[in-house]
Amino acid sequence: KSGAILAGALFDLQLAITDANSRTCDVSSAAGIDLGGLVLAPGVYCYAVSISITGTLKLNGPGVYIFRTATTLNTTANSIVMLTNGATASDVTWVPVGPTTLGANSVFQGSILGQAAAITVGDNTTLQNGRVLTAAAVTLKNNQITK
Numbered sequence: 001k002s003g004a005i006l007a008g009a010l011f012d013l014q015l016a017i018t019d020a021n022s023r024t025c026d027v028s029s030a031a032g033i034d035l036g037g038l039v040l041a042p043g044v045y046c047y048a049v050s051i052s053i054t055g056t057l058k059l060n061g062p063g064v065y066i067f068r069t070a071t072t073l074n075t076t077a078n079s080i081v082m083l084t085n086g087a088t089a090s091d092v093t094w095v096p097v098g099p100t101t102l103g104a105n106s107v108f109q110g111s112i113l114g115q116a117a118a119i120t121v122g123d124n125t126t127l128q129n130g131r132v133l134t135a136a137a138v139t140l141k142n143n144q145i146t147k
Contacts, residue, residue, distance in 0.1 A: 013133050017113050020066050020095045036079060051096070053079045062086035065110070068095045073112065077103040077122065081110065089129035
């Protein structure tokens, strides 16, 4: 029975990734980006190289936010994903192809849909109103996950 449950969960994860990847990019770049220090409106943000967050990223306003990268998603220690003016974590989705590492003591918002790579949530990092999903390993260490 547990094998069927796992297969169903992996199928649902793949459906969610396919949906996120089918969305038209509002911002598209062949480069990577550090989102730290930026204030972004709802949209689909697509990067061919890694996404990093150093400092604070502000997501401003209600609507869907999708961040796609063909490589990795990494945040530095003490980084923050902040929601302002009606933005909600349930509308924020991160879709990295490669591994994800959330730095220690960070505050992260939204759901990470890992395609097949490991996700590491750093020591004392808080994941607020989100999910960490992948077909590979998820490593947690002294983390607070709120609903």
